[in-house]
Amino acid sequence: xxxxxxxxxxxxxxxxxxxxxxxxxxxxxxxxxxxxxxxxxxxxxxxxxxxxxxxxxxxxxxxxxxxxxxxxxxxxxxxxxxxxxxxxxxxxxxxxxxxxxxxxxxxxxxxxxxxxxxxxxxxxxxxxxxxxxxxxxxxxxxxxxxxxxxxxxxxxxxxxxxxxxxxxxxxxxxxxxxxxxxxxxxxxxxxxxxxxxxxxxxxxxxxxxxxxxxxxxxxxxxxxxxxxxxxxxxxxxxxxxxxxxxxxxxxxxxxxxxxxxxxxxxxxxxxxxxxxxxxxxxxxxxxxxxxxxxxxxxxxxxxxxxxxxxxxxxxxxxxxxxxxxxxxxxxxxxxxxxxxxxxxxxxxxxxxxxxxxxxxxxxxxxxxxxxxxxxxxxxxxxxxxxxxxxxxx
Amino acid sequence: xxxxxxxxxxxxxxxxxxxxxxxxxxxxxxxxxxxxxxxxxxxxxxxxxxxxxxxxxxxxxxxxxxxxxxxxxxxxxxxxxxxxxxxxxxxxxxxxxxxxxxxxxxxxxxxxxxxxxxxxxxxxxxxxxxxxxxxxxxxxxxxxxxxxxxxxxxxxxxxxxxxxxxxxxxxxxxxxxxxxxxxxxxxxxxxxxxxxxxxxxxxxxxxxxxxxxxxxxxxxxxxxxxxxxxxxxxxxxxxxxxxxxxxxxxxxxxxxxxxxxxxxxxxxxxxxxxxxxxxxxxxxxxxxxxxxxxxxxxxxxxxxxxxxxxxxxxxxxxxxxxxxxxxxxxxxxxxxxxxxxxxxxxxxxxxxxxxxxxxxxxxxxxxxxxxxxxxxxxxxxx
Numbered sequence: 149x150x151x152x153x154x155x156x157x158x159x160x161x162x163x164x165x166x167x168x169x170x171x172x173x174x175x176x177x178x179x180x181x182x183x184x185x186x187x188x189x190x191x192x193x194x195x196x197x198x199x200x201x202x203x204x205x206x207x208x209x210x211x212x213x214x215x216x217x218x219x220x221x222x223x224x225x226x227x228x229x230x231x232x233x234x235x236x237x238x239x240x241x242x243x244x245x246x247x248x249x250x251x252x253x254x255x256x257x258x259x260x261x262x263x264x265x266x267x268x269x270x271x272x273x274x275x276x277x278x279x280x281x282x283x284x285x286x287x288x289x290x291x292x293x294x295x296x297x298x299x300x301x302x303x304x305x306x307x308x309x310x311x312x313x314x315x316x317x318x319x320x321x322x323x324x325x326x327x328x329x330x331x332x333x334x335x336x337x338x339x340x341x342x343x344x345x346x347x348x349x350x351x352x353x354x355x356x357x358x359x360x361x362x363x364x365x366x367x368x369x370x371x372x373x374x375x376x377x378x379x380x381x382x383x384x385x386x387x388x389x390x391x392x393x394x395x396x397x398x399x400x401x402x403x404x405x406x407x408x409x410x411x412x413x414x415x416x417x418x419x420x421x422x423x424x425x426x427x428x429x430x431x432x433x434x435x436x437x438x439x440x441x442x443x444x445x446x447x448x449x450x451x452x453x454x455x456x457x458x459x460x461x462x463x464x465x466x467x468x469x470x471x472x473x474x475x476x477x478x479x480x481x482x483x484x485x486x487x488x489x490x491x492x493x494x495x496x497x498x499x500x501x502x503x504x505x506x507x508x509x510x511x512x513x514x515x516x517x518x519x520x521x522x523x524x525x526x527x528x529x530x531x532x533x534x535x536x537x538x539x540x541x
Numbered sequence: 542x543x544x545x546x547x548x549x550x551x552x553x554x555x556x557x558x559x560x561x562x563x564x565x566x567x568x569x570x571x572x573x574x575x576x577x578x579x580x581x582x583x584x585x586x587x588x589x590x591x592x593x594x595x596x597x598x599x600x601x602x603x604x605x606x607x608x609x610x611x612x613x614x615x616x617x618x619x620x621x622x623x624x625x626x627x628x629x630x631x632x633x634x635x636x637x638x639x640x641x642x643x644x645x646x647x648x649x650x651x652x653x654x655x656x657x658x659x660x661x662x663x664x665x666x667x668x669x670x671x672x673x674x675x676x677x678x679x680x681x682x683x684x685x686x687x688x689x690x691x692x693x694x695x696x697x698x699x700x701x702x703x704x705x706x707x708x709x710x711x712x713x714x715x716x717x718x719x720x721x722x723x724x725x726x727x728x729x730x731x732x733x734x735x736x737x738x739x740x741x742x743x744x745x746x747x748x749x750x751x752x753x754x755x756x757x758x759x760x761x762x763x764x765x766x767x768x769x770x771x772x773x774x775x776x777x778x779x780x781x782x783x784x785x786x787x788x789x790x791x792x793x794x795x796x797x798x799x800x801x802x803x804x805x806x807x808x809x810x811x812x813x814x815x816x817x818x819x820x821x822x823x824x825x826x827x828x829x830x831x832x833x834x835x836x837x838x839x840x841x842x843x844x845x846x847x848x849x850x851x852x853x854x855x856x857x858x859x860x861x862x863x864x865x866x867x868x869x870x871x872x873x874x875x876x877x878x879x880x881x882x883x884x885x886x887x888x889x890x891x892x893x894x895x896x897x898x899x900x901x902x903x904x905x906x907x908x909x910x911x912x913x914x915x916x917x918x919x920x921x922x923x
Contacts, residue, residue, distance in 0.1 A: 373747075468744065
């Protein structure tokens with residue numbers, strides 16, 4: 149399976165594969181996100197995050213693991229009581245007792261998870277393929293008898309024998325499962341390999357497929373998209389990409405990539421994204437990098453002349469979407485890479501209209517200043533330098 | 542397979558808002574990169590002025606060698622497609638120059654207020670100037686991904702005919718999905734015979750995937766930055782590209798991956814942009830396992846939840862005890878670290894206390910806290 153061939157030809161259906169079906173987002177910030185080493189949400193934080201996710205527009209919220217008992221169960225019950233306009237899903241091992249805990253909480257959907265790769269079956273579960281099939285059928289049948297929506301999670305699917313994965317999917321379908329979650333648990337696929345595997349599953353298994361991708365090699369979002377192109381209909385995301393190790397497919401990146409790279413608009417209230425990301429960053433104790441795709445604080449700050457000179461003439465030169473769409477705003481900053489466009493723009497903001505000759509003098513002075521200070525300049529520093537210059541002239 | 546790697550931390554990386562490296566820091570970063578085996582780098586943008594020229598010159602004069610070899614590091618400078626920019630670069634003594642101009646109609650019409658013919662002319666002049674100075678030449682197309690593919694391939698063909706050694710494809714706004722990248726690069730590789738270099742931005746989180754699909758389509762060079770530092774969301778992180786090539790495609794570029802973390806930490810300090818603890822390949826927490834299921838799997842067999850070993854990138858595996866821990870991790874921790882054997886029943890009762898405490902404290906537990914809880918559990922038993 150691994151290594152993949154770097155120089156094989158790719159089929160036309162893969163290269164031209166627009167997404168033609170509806171796409172549903174099942175966000176797992178509250179489960180896989182919280183499972184991240186060192187991350188714990190307070191119950192009231194879980195409730196607030198669920199509210200924000202519903203306001204944003206996600207279709208399903210994976211709220212936690214009822215079998216953990218105690219506080220976790222209380223938080224899940226409280227979220228169910230909010231009666232949010234989304235499906236509420238609880239995570240379970242593929243074990244009947246776990247599902248009983250989920251029933252206690254009143255959720256409408258369950259994920260039933262079990263590993264399907266031989267490496268997991270042998271070394272972690274110390275079990276057999278047949279026992280895996282039995283477990284998933286038993287737990288699915290039990291959940292269906294209680295009218296729950298069932299997502300069967302094929303953990304470590306990307307490293308599983310594809311034949312066994314199909315057998316697993318068929319067994320789950322026979323037991324009444326509503327969809328299958330394809331987990332690239334250790335994040336070892338690229339978009340091409342994701343597409344191939346998911347296409348086979350969608351074509352052969354006859355069950356709706358959900359993508360659950362990890363970011364170990366930085367490809368979680370691209371792999372999730374590739375799965376959608378191959379016919380998957382659900383994506384499991386987390387806010388800020390929070391999740392085990394290097395994290396999961398990030399909700400905000402996926403939603404915006406769907407819209408701006410694939411032309412699929414989910415109709416979400418994207419202007420809430422920055423607020424949601426900041427909230428989760430604080431609650432998880434994992435600060436948002438300023439360069440974070442979609443919601444990072446630096447994305448719409450213009451400092452280098454190349455970009456700024458385009459944007460002052462027309463934002464379309466460097467902006468694929470407007471800052472307001474994700475709750476950010478546009479700003480100009482004078483630094484080492486700034487040139488006349490940025491400086492002029494900055495001075496205009498303070499009511500000054502420098503001449504070209506003044507800018508030619510001013511730019512190198514400001515650049516040297518920034519280099520000496522090893523930082524961008526504050527607006528007041530730029531204005532003072534300009535004042536000094538216009539006095540001497 | 543021969544894939545040419547270039548690091549652009551010192552130019553595109555430094556262009557990130559608020560980031561400025563001192564001359565000394567630039568030299569240190571270049572040295573880190575050369576030592577780990579990166580064969581070439583973009584050292585700066587000499588047209589910015591004397592300070593930048595000094596910094597680039599000091600890297601050239603350091604005569605750095607790649608990895609443990611005698612091969613000299615190739616130092617490139619960035620230049621807009623202008624004769625004077627190329628001259629500034631040449632005066633720094635660099636090995637080569639990256640000549641850049643936008644090729645998309647959006648940029649040509651709305652940023653330059655010019656024509657395609659003007660763009661070609663500018664590129665031709667700059668290449669001519671670079672040839673006069675005997676520089677190795679990479680002709681870059683900014684905003685290539687939004688350019689008309691016919692014009693773009695014509696631009697690259699012209700560059701090849703004039704003597705460029707390589708052409709650069711920039712997904713400047715990071716708008717490509719990987720399959721789009723594949724289609725573009727496939728066509729470009731059919732049009733030119735010199736190597737195509739990929740420069741992908743991360744606006745939708747797909748930079749690395751775009752690089753890999755570009756390589757699948759026939760590109761043979763990558764311009765990336767360690768840690769991913771760059772404009773806005775940054776570039777494809779060099780460490781992700783190197784490790785994906787090694788582990789997913791079996792292509793080892795000979796980079797010393799154990800040096801990633803140290804070099805990235807240096808860049809993080811110099812740029813004041815912390816490495817997120819979850820950063821793929823180099824984040825300090827990517828080998829930390831807390832959840833019962835994962836920790837249990839890891840303790841039985843690390844490959845159950847690790848794509849590669851922590852030693853390969855000089856990190857350490859950690860088992861964290863917190864809300865999501867299970868009894869197996871507790872038993873393991875108590876026996877290996879404290880020398881206390883826990884029976885299943887005690888572990889179960891301790892786990893309840895651990896979970897309640899972790900939720901209340903909103904964090905995993907320290908060892909001393911674990912011991913306190915353990916004592917409380919034991920005393921109730923007695």
